[in-house]
Structures are given as structure tokens and as C-alpha cells.
Amino acid sequence: MNIVVCIKQVPGTTKVAINPATNTLIREGVESIVNPFDMYAVEEAVRLKEKFGGKVTAIIMGPPQADQALKTTIALGVDEGVLLSDRAFAGSDTLATSYTLAQGIKKLGGADIILTGKQAMDGDTAQVGPGIANWLDIPFVAWVKKVENVDLTTKKIKVERMMDDGYEVVESSLPVLLSVVKEINEPRIESLRGKMKAKTFKPVVWSAKDIECDPDFIGLHGSPTLVNRVFVPVRSGKKEIIEGATVEEKAEKIANKLREAKLIN
């Protein structure tokens, strides 16, 4: 089974500065890490390989130093790493990024399963995963919290998809792109053997030309997105703080509310 895991390098801190002129993140001078959500995708990819056999390739778009992120995945059990790096990719929005990654995956010869984290920790858009699936014209399942089964003969996969109020069981044909949530697994620590392999690892580096990109779809030029404003969105879920002088009083209030909602008798 061929598994591809898409990763992103993000600032290793939650205190990022925003360039007021472009409303984009200032990445210079900030230590980079692999997007934490992608680490669950990497772990799941390695587990799937251990269970079903095959190969895991990590792919990333970024500057030459993004090979550090690939090294991290190699230490965790990923077999190969591809770095899509070209000045022409600079300024990519989620549409151009997903196009570029999709072109890279095509060049790899496709995959049975493509994994991504549910979203990146910096931009938080959650658009690149579905974007790649769209460019590749394959099914996409978001927020996967468990892979129940993969049937390589019938080319089917069954997964559990996390919802606000429970989960859905989804069956899909292969190839498929899954974005995973942190509930899916507990990432392992880098093994000694992995670290030693990572030490000498050199990624495959592909330019825009190597992966046959249409110049109109990549980089700033291929990015129709304009960032008007950056703000913290209002939470849609309702929250209420129960107040009272004693624990008993608060408990009583909660119990009454639950009764009103007919959740308890």
C-alpha cells in the first residue's frame, strides 16, 4: 500500500506576529516545527504501513530548510521524503498550495491513502486537505478519529469521523484523502534507529517544472485569496457559567437545567 502524508512546517510557538501590510504571518526568526496536527497523520501513516505493509512518503512544500520537517518524519518511521521547493511557489494561498501538493503526489504516482492533519496550527484554514482531494478528484473524509479497516482487495476503507455530538462511520473507496484529528492516536517518540536514519537523510527535491505545474496556478500569482482582516472568530458553541454560593446550590441549578432540557428526570 502506498501512503502519502502531507505535512507543513509551522512556527514553534503560538505567539506569532502578523505583517500588518499583507495580513500574513511573519515567519522569519521563529523556530519551525512540524504542524502538531500533522504528527497524528504521520503516526497513523506509519501504523497503517506496519499493519498492511507498503511505504510511507512524506511530502512538504516549502523553502529548502523545510527538509528539517521531513527529517522529523523519517525519525518517526516514514520511508521517504519529498520537498517541493521553488521560488515560484512563494506566496501560495491554500488553493495554490493544494494544487502544488497534488501535482507532487501525481508525480509520485498517486497513493492509496493520503493523510493530512485536520488543519495547520498557524493558518487554521483546514482547506489544503480537501483542496488536494479536489485537484486529484478523489474522495475526502475530514476529522477521522479511527481507521476501522482497510480492504486492499475491494479497495475500500472504513473510518470513524469525529462530529460535535458523536461520530459517523464512513466507508470510502480508495484512493482517499483523510484529514485526522488528535484523538486518532498517540504519536510515538523518535526511535534511535529512526534518528540515525534521519541524520543522513536527503529529501527528493522537486521544482515547479519537475512536477509540471501550470504557472497560473502556483505561488502568489496563482493565489486568488486576499486576507482582509485577521481576527479570533466567535465560538459558535453555547457556554454558560453556573454561579452559586455553595457546591450544592450550583449542583441544584445544573440539575434543574438538565430537567428542563429533559435530559434527566
Added chain:
Amino acid sequence: MMNYFFTEEQQMIIDTAKEFAVKHIKPVREKYDEEGHFPTEEVKKMGEAGLCGLYIPEEYGGMGKGIMGLCLAVEEMSKVCSAIALSMAATALGTFPILLFSSDAQKKKYLPDIASGKNLAAFGLTEANAGSDALGMQTTAVKDGDYYILNGTKQWITNGGEAQVYSVIAVTDRARGSRGLTAFIIEKGTPGFSFGKKENKMGIRASATRELVFQDCRIHKDQVIAKEGMGAIVAVNTLYNSRPGVAAQALGIAAGAFEEALAYSRQRKQFGQPISSFQAVQHMLADMATEVEAARALLYATAKTIDAAGDAKAFAKESAMSKLYCSDTAMKVTVNAVQILGGYGYMKEYPVEKMMRDAKITQIYEGTNQIQRNEIALGLIKENASKK
């Protein structure tokens, strides 16, 4: 910080063992100690992290990082919990007979699964009436065609019942004395091989200690290590190689307890100031730190010396020195760590009382420290005699 000029790979071993200990050992150490729970899950993960086969050559699935590699990992994990680290360190003890004396076929059969952490090993030498006087053992192996029939009981065997592979020494010809012992590889599940009850111990409680009971247990001659009559040589050379591992465990306990005591002394306030500002406490900390560093320097020098020679036989004295000094240091430092933490140190909410209980065994097993001193003195006399 002292610079030990670690290679890049040695530093990776330290980092990996440290990360492993903090992530997988620390959260369970108190519970496992209290319940005497064997760390089966943790050993599996230890194998995945690549920490189980450090001392095993690469051709047999290991990492080929020698005694030094083994010691670095054992030290780092023992800083957090020496009992959980022992599952791997005692496996090394049970593996050395195979590593040092087995045929290629036996090595190929047993070492890869030990290196991966799938199988644990144990060493069966001690008996109820044969401790320091190990050669006075009663367990017999009587030849019967292509088989040996084993009868007898081995006592206080670390990893007993949990390990799949046992290196066991038995008497094949009592008349020949030390040349009448033979080493065998015995697999768990062999008919006639069973285990006694799990011992209830003062310390290293997450480690399993059991009797190995042999009742007309038939072992094929292919399971003999080296050849008949080599048992004593297998046993002593195993101990020369394994003692730095005990030293590393002891060093880890000492270093872990010292770190706890130092941190506590800076945070605990009495008479309006941290207790680390009192000279009485400062001098204790200074002695503890100095002894830990001296123990470390001796152990690393020993481990590197053995690795460079490719064999511990010529360094029995140094091996004994490192075990002796590190374990005495562990005992002293943990007692003082409990003292610095005072009433809190005596409580199970803090880890130092466990470290003190765990430290004691390192002065006892794989040769008591009295036996280590005998070994050192014997080495000194031999060396001096050979100069003439």
C-alpha cells in the same frame, strides 16, 4: 557540566532514553512500585524506541553500541525508575551468555527478538544455598542421549516468569568442580520448567523476581551454550560484562535522587529562606554531586575500556570497581536525598523514598559489594604478581 565527549550517536541514545523515560516511565512508576506491576507495555515501547538492543551487534538485529550504549540508556531510564529500566538491564544479563559464548545459530535464533524488545531474557545462577558461593549450586543436568535432564530450583531470578529466554547454569559433573558446570538456553514453556511465586520485595518492585523450577526438564544438547563444562566460565564472564549495567542503574538512581534533592532544596523555605541557603544542606549537596560525577567518570571509563577491548575478561577488576562505587554512591546519595526532603522525603508522594529502597539491591545483586572487593583485590594481586 562535565564534558564526556559523547559521539553523536551516544548523545542520541541519551536523548532517546530520556524522552522515553519522561513520556512512558514517569507517569507509571509510582503506581507500578505500589502494585508491584511488571512493565510489559513499557518494555514493548522501549523496544520500539530502539533501546533494547543497544549492546547487541547489528548483524543480530541490535544497534552495536556496546556496553557504553547499554550503560547510557540504563542510566538515563534509571534516573526516573530503575525498576522499569531493569527489565531491559536484566535482559542484558540473561543475554550476555548467548552474546559471548553461543554458536552463530543460537545467536541468530535468540538475539533478534531480544534486540527488538519482543523477548526478554533472564540469567539463572543463584540458588537458595548458592549465593556468593555460586559454584555450590545444587541444580543438576544429567545427560540422557541427545538430551540433558534438569532438576533443581534457581532463586531470585530477575525477569523470572516474564522472560521468554533463560540462560541457566547447572551441574553436569560434580566431581569436576568448577569445570563440571554447564550453561543452557531454556525457553519459557519447556515441559518441566515452571516458576515459583513472585517475590515481595523492598525495592525494584516493578521488576519481577521468581524462582525457576526444573522438574525432569528435558533440554536438547543444541541448547548448550559453548560446550559441556564451560558453565563457570560462561557465568563469570557474563558477570564481568553485566556489572557495568548494574553500575549504570545505580548511577541513574543516584543522579535522579540528587536532582530531586537539589530542586527541592531551592524551593523549600524554612526560617524565611530556601533550605539550599543553609551550609549544612549545601555541603550535603556538594558531596552528593561530587560522588555522582566521580561514579559516572569511573563507569564511563570502564565501559569504554571494555568496548575498546571487545571483551571484559581482562577488566574484571574495573568492572567490579564500577559496580562497587556506583552502588555505594547510590545508597549514600539516596539516603541523603531523603534527609534533605525531610518529612516529605519519607512520604510516598515524593520519589526519593522509592529511590532509596531501589538503591539497596544494587549493592547486593550480581555479586554483593563484598564479593566485588574480593574481585578487585584478586585483580590487584594478580597484576602485581605478573610484573615480576
